[in-house]
Amino acid sequence: MLRLSLGELDELASQGPPDAQGLCFLPYLDGERTPLLPASQGALIGLTRFSMTPQNLGRAAILGLACAIADAIDDLSRAGLEIERVTLVGGGSRSAALRQAVADLTGCTVAWPESREYAALGAARQAAWALNLHSEPILAVAP
Template sequence: ADNACGAAGVGAITRGEAVSSWGTSGTVLAPTAEPRVDPKLRAHTFCHVAPGVWYVIGVVLSAGGAFAWFRDQCARELPEDERDERLVAEAAIIPAGADGVTFLPYLQGERTPHRDASLRAAFTGLSLAHSRAHMTRAVLEGVCFALRDSLEILKELGLTPAHLLLTGGGAKSAFIRQLQADIFGLPVTTVNREEGGAYGAALLAAVGTGAFPDLMTAAQRTLTRQALSPPNPEMHRAYDPIYRRFHRSLLR
């Protein structure tokens, strides 16, 4: 499975680890030594690629896909090779909570936690005082809030991580990395490889050919983790009521 290989590709093989992946879709995944099933079926449980290991995963259908949709609709005048960076730079100067703008990233319905294919995206709180930068900030925050929904379910199941490994396109931006740390309230880190699932598959092949005795050894010998980036405690406290606002927006 791509998500299992992606977790292996950043070294998330044992309990206590967790991965936040920000690709077209987004996931939060935590390995576990025994199968744990969400009784409300909001998250999914699968066998991991390492023997005797399982993982629980929550899925956001539109993560980077939501940002790409917004970029392609609202930043067409920017040079194509600069759009992502310039939009994120605009968002970075807007305060947390985007001055009241909230984005629900349900462009394709949603899996975790709603399991509702008919759910749809929306901006709420917009006024004449807001700009594209506010909307960009709201999109980035909305995706992080949706990912936090998955993290909260993992915590309910006793899979509270000490930190998060970040992977995917969102992990390449220092601003989005810190945004995840602040909204999740956890330190975050990345590894020295960006190939994700492909690298995990390569590690499995290396184990299969005898280059390494097991997957853990392969990961330990080939992956280097960057220093942990801690959340800003003040920002995390500020985001808690904004996260609640995100949920209230869904009920309107």
């Protein structure tokens, strides 16, 4: 919507107030896998004359994604896993604003490895596990 590069969006988001003046962005633009909501749609909530700024929109986008990540981490914690470190991969991992928001929301250390084809590597590991080439399920792709 703002026609910005990731770097420009990151800068814009860092200029916005921490709460985006109440502007909330639900990032499920093409459905979502976690939680399983394949027909879900995104939403922009809390739009007022005062919250309708590029900085708030950028910040809300970052917070929406960070909250989705934090929600998934909460689910893992409720399942009994102790989460101390979050590794972000993909384009969003290059965003300092996203990394900081995830750290703030989760209380975890946030790491980000060099850019690679992590989706393909993860799919290959899952396929290997499915073919019984591994004795335990693989929960994460190591860098």
